[in-house]
Amino acid sequence: MKRLSNLKMTILSDNFVSTLIPPLIGEWGFSALIETDDTKILYDVGNSGYPVLYNAEKLGVDLSKIDYIVLSHGHSDHTGGFSNPELLKKLEGKIVIAHPSVFEKKLLNWSGKIEYIGIPMSLDEMEKHFHVILTSQPLEITEGVIFSGEVKRYGYDEYTAGLFTARDSSITGDHMKDDAALYMNTEKGLVVLTGCGHSGILNIINHAKEVTGENVYAAIGGFHLLSSPKDKVVKVSEELLKLDKVGPAHCSGNLIKSLIADHKDKFIDAGVGKVIKF
Template sequence: MEQVKRLKITVLSDNFTSTIIPPLIGEWGFSAYIEADQIRILYDLGNSGLPVLHNAKLLGIDLSKVDYVVLSHGHSDHTGGLGNKELLELLKGKTLIAHPSISEKKFLNWSGRLQYIGLPLTREELEKNFNLILTKKPLEFTKGVMFSGEVKRYGYKEYNSGLFKASEEGIEEDKLYDDIALFINTPRGLVILTGCGHSNILNIINYAKEVTGVNKIYAVLGGFHLLSSDDQHVKDVINKLSSQASKIAPAHCSGNLAKSLVTKEQFIDFGVGKSFEIFE
C-alpha cells in the first residue's frame, strides 16, 4: 500500500463542539473532511448537513472541491446531510463510495417503537446524483487511502443492540455489515478513521493490519460506539486500544468515559473544528 505524505483530518460535525470564535456548531452525528496529499475526501455528512455547511464556511473549506464522498454506514446521523439540498448540490456529480447495503431500510427500537434511521435518499437517487461505487471489498481508491469494505470479525463484541433492518421477510436484526472505516497509510503508520465503529474498533484494527499489510497503528480516530457500554467493557477496549495505537481520538458515540481513560500522551481532542495533521 502506498503512503500519504501529508494528511489533515478536520471534524466538520460532531456532538462534541469546541469554543472557537466565531462559533462552530455541532449535532448528534459525524462528518470529517480529509486532505490526503492533493486529494479531498468528505467522510460522512452528519445528521442534517447544517453543521457541515456552516463549519466548512467558517473554516475556509470549499466543499465543491471535494473529490470523494465516503459513507461509513447507512444511519441517518452520518448520512442525513444527503437530504440537505444545499449540501447535495455542492456534492452532486462526485464519486461516492459505500457498502452495497448502504440503502437498506434501517430502524432503531426507541422505547418500544421502531424509528426509521436510514438514508434520506433511495438507491436510485444516489445513482442519479453521484458516481456510485458500492463494494464489500477493500478498495485503495486513491494513493494511500483504503476504503475498508466489510470489516472481518475476530471475536470482539459488535454493537448493534436495538438496531434492525427491513427485508422482504420482515424486520430482522441488523448486523451492520455496511459499517466501514478508512485506512490511511502514512510514514508514521496507519491512521484509522471510523464513523461509529459498530463492528468494534478492535476488529477494525485487526482487519486494517490484515488488508493493508501494515502492522504499525499510529492513530485511531472517530466513533467507537462505547457510549452505552458498561464501564468495565469500556476500560477493556481502551486498554487494548492503548497498547496498539500511539494516538487515540474518541469522538461522536465513544462517550466521555472512553475519552477520560485515554492517557494524556495518547489523547487527541477530536471535536468540531479540531484537526489531526501529519506532515513529512
C-alpha cells in the first residue's frame, strides 16, 4: 500500500472549536477535509451544513474543488448537511462513497421517545445530485487512502445502545454495519479517521491493521464513549495510548478527552479549525 508523503486534515465541523482566529463555529456533528497531493475528500457533511460552509469560507477551503464525499454512517449529524441547499449546490456532481446500509431508516430512543435520525435523502434523491458508490467491502479511493467498508468486530464493544432501524414492517436493533472509517497510510503509519466510531474504536483499529497490513500511528474522530461507564472508558484509553497520536472528537466524551490530554505528546485537539498534517 502506497505511503502518502503529504496528508492534511482540516476539521470543518465538530461540537468544539479549537481556534479563535479566525472566529469559527461548531455544532453537534462532524465533518473533515482530507487532502493528499492530488485528491480532496470531504468526510461527512455535518449536521445542518451551515458550519461546514461558514468555516470552509473562513479557512479558505473551496468545497467545489473536492473530489469525493465519504459518509461515515447514516445518522443526521453526519449527513444532515445534504439538506442545506447552498452546501448541496457546492457539492453537486461529486462522487459519494458509503456503505449500502447508510440509507436505512435510522431511529433513536434514548429519551423514551422514538426519533428519526437518518440521512435526509433517499438513494434515488441522492443519485439525482451525485454519483453514488455503495460498498460493504474496503475500497482504495486513491493511492494510500482506503474506505474501510463494513468494520469487522474483534470482540471489543460496539456503541449501538438505543439505536434501531426500520425494515419493511419490523423494527430491529441497529448494529451500525454502515459505520465506516478512513484508513490513510502515511510515512509514520496509518491514520484512522472515524465519524462516530459506533463499531468500536478498538475494533476499527484492528480492522485497519487487517485490511492494510500496516501499523496504526494515529486515531482521530468520534469514539462514541460519551455515555460509557468510567471503567470502560479508562480501558479504551489505555489501548489508545499505545498509539502515537490520538484526537478524540465529536461524540467521544469529555472523560476520554481528558485522559488522553494528560499525555500532551500524544493528544490532538481535533475541534473545528484544527489543521493536522502528517
